[in-house]
Amino acid sequence: MANTYQLDIVTPEGLVFSEPIEHLRAPGIEGSFGVLVGHTPFMTSLTIGKVDLMQNNKQRALATSGGFIEVNPDRAVILAETAEFVEDIDLDRAEAALQRAKDRIEGKQLDTDLNRAQVSLGRAVNRISIARMTR
Template sequence: MAKTQRLDIVTPEKVVFSEEIEFVVAPGADGELGILPEHAPLVTALKVGTLRVQQGGKFFKVAVSGGFMEVKNSRIVVLADTAERADQIDVDRANAAKQRAEQRINSKNLEVDIKRAEIALHKALNRIKAAE
């Protein structure tokens, strides 16, 4: 039987996931991080991206939009701004958010905050990619 570690994914609104897993790949601020049981202690910022989680020999994805990850004593805690399991993502809603962000970016309106629109586009694209 493979060694396991605890993964807790928490947002300000809810606990998204809290179970034993074998392996996780996280979108760290400086690149992807693979975490196996008994990994050295670590704290890192997370960027918008997808957690790839191995549980029971199978992988699933969780779209996250930033936050932090702590690894200590074979326990991983992800404190994310938002997090959605791929099987729970509303792809139509994500596509609508993508279109709205693209329209804001392409508009000639000087009052549009382009940086915010780019962040919204990046988050929507991440949700769509995770759901695939």
């Protein structure tokens, strides 16, 4: 099939996905963008958000928390810190993480790293909203 390209999604904890797909939509740092086969070589950072991909006319969604994407005409590679398919998201864990992050921000102890707490808050919110939206 000429209208597909290879997509690899890798995280530090392993290869998450490596299959040909038709279309991909990813949250770039300067806005969301789509990639079809034959895209010009392109590279950017990703933010926390949702990656949609179209495979055999079926849509699948992943939650990612930042990383990079490298696009070539015949293949694309996503290097993500984490990437989970919607069906694999552990909602309980995400809610617990959300609560933890909230506590840390509100508790504001001197040694709390506010930036890090906010990032983990963002990650948790992202996971939860994606999981709720698509389930």
